Amino acid sequence: MSDRPLGARGDLADLAPYISPQLPAKVRLNTNESPYPPPKELVDEVAEALRSEALNRYPDRDANALVDGLAARTGWSREGLWIANGSNEVLLHLFLAFGGPERTCLTFEPTYSLFSNIARIAGTQVAAGARGPTWEVPDDTAQEALDRHDPDIVVFCSPNNPTGAIESASAIEIALQRAPMVVVDEAYIEFARRGSSFRPMLEAHRNLVIVNTFSKAWSLAGARLGYLMATPWVIEELLRVRLPYHLSTFTQLAGVAALGHEDAGAERVAAIAAERDRIAAELGEMGLDVYPSQANFVLFETGDRTQPDPERTRAIWQGLLDRGVLVRHYPSSPVLASTLRVTAGLPEETDAFLEALRTTLEEM
Numbered sequence: 001m002s003d004r005p006l007g008a009r010g011d012l013a014d015l016a017p018y019i020s021p022q023l024p025a026k027v028r029l030n031t032n033e034s035p036y037p038p039p040k041e042l043v044d045e046v047a048e049a050l051r052s053e054a055l056n057r058y059p060d061r062d063a064n065a066l067v068d069g070l071a072a073r074t075g076w077s078r079e080g081l082w083i084a085n086g087s088n089e090v091l092l093h094l095f096l097a098f099g100g101p102e103r104t105c106l107t108f109e110p111t112y113s114l115f116s117n118i119a120r121i122a123g124t125q126v127a128a129g130a131r132g133p134t135w136e137v138p139d140d141t142a143q144e145a146l147d148r149h150d151p152d153i154v155v156f157c158s159p160n161n162p163t164g165a166i167e168s169a170s171a172i173e174i175a176l177q178r179a180p181m182v183v184v185d186e187a188y189i190e191f192a193r194r195g196s197s198f199r200p201m202l203e204a205h206r207n208l209v210i211v212n213t214f215s216k217a218w219s220l221a222g223a224r225l226g227y228l229m230a231t232p233w234v235i236e237e238l239l240r241v242r243l244p245y246h247l248s249t250f251t252q253l254a255g256v257a258a259l260g261h262e263d264a265g266a267e268r269v270a271a272i273a274a275e276r277d278r279i280a281a282e283l284g285e286m287g288l289d290v291y292p293s294q295a296n297f298v299l300f301e302t303g304d305r306t307q308p309d310p311e312r313t314r315a316i317w318q319g320l321l322d323r324g325v326l327v328r329h330y331p332s333s334p335v336l337a338s339t340l341r342v343t344a345g346l347p348e349e350t351d352a353f354l355e356a357l358r359t360t361l362e363e364m
Ligand SMILES: Cc1ncc(COP(=O)(O)O)c(C=O)c1O
Pocket: 031, 032, 085, 086, 087, 088, 089, 112, 157, 161, 185, 187, 212, 213, 214, 215, 221, 224, 225, 226
């Protein structure tokens, strides 16, 4: 018998594991986390609340306190809310319940790579539509992709990771008219201009699902907490696929405490957005092509976009890392191989990144 008597499912044989290296760099600007820890009072509250919890018992299966708090904050009915361990798990639940071998999911690439990965993990067929020159989804491209693939689920990401722009409202409208389910992942919406969210469209569209996370603007990536808003029938189906007690007591307490400190986040979000704009402006002054971003990161070309040079991009990425700055690169993406994505962090992290980039470029 071989040393690996049972390989993974055949349909996953070519699925690469998610890799964004967690390297010990001094300045980590590669995973779009918040550079700020959550407020101290929030952490104290969680620690205090934990003391009176019966950890020998399973957690509240329906996370009632957290669902109530989130309903109050979002103004969306508790019957239409679903909470899981990060929005990645929210997406997994969606695909487990609504995907599967007979269903097709349509994404517009490049976008968050986990959409297609998670869909495939849940056995769902994945089809890819394209984006335009500045990564928007043109109406005719959306229409053409919908006609060609006849998807059951269409996924948008707004602002889109890794390109940074708000999705086209008309492309989403077209998808809503055509597909049984349209998911809009708004993981970074708090960093965008006011009024950019597609949340107001929920009332009028029973097939729209909005996903969000506590990992970015809420400074709680370590707590693993994400949620979706949809019409209640979506939640009724999701109940079929979740594991019992999927949200730990710790996670629920962290979420409830976070909702009590909502205001503490606004200043930090504004500071991060200011760093994002400074990064974009400085990169522009260095003569690099920068994609306008409404998120907490900036995607930029490392050279002439019309003549992609992945080797040069890799060398720049390595040059930054050698100087203690870790950013994101996409060596295996056909369209992003000459780009880098940098997360907006603290002002001093922006300084370190810009200086490392200048030196790297000068030395090349
Ligand atoms: C668009 C998008 N959705 C979801 C996630 C995952 O978030 P979570 O930490 O809530 O699983 C990320 C993380 O980078 C993301 O970029």
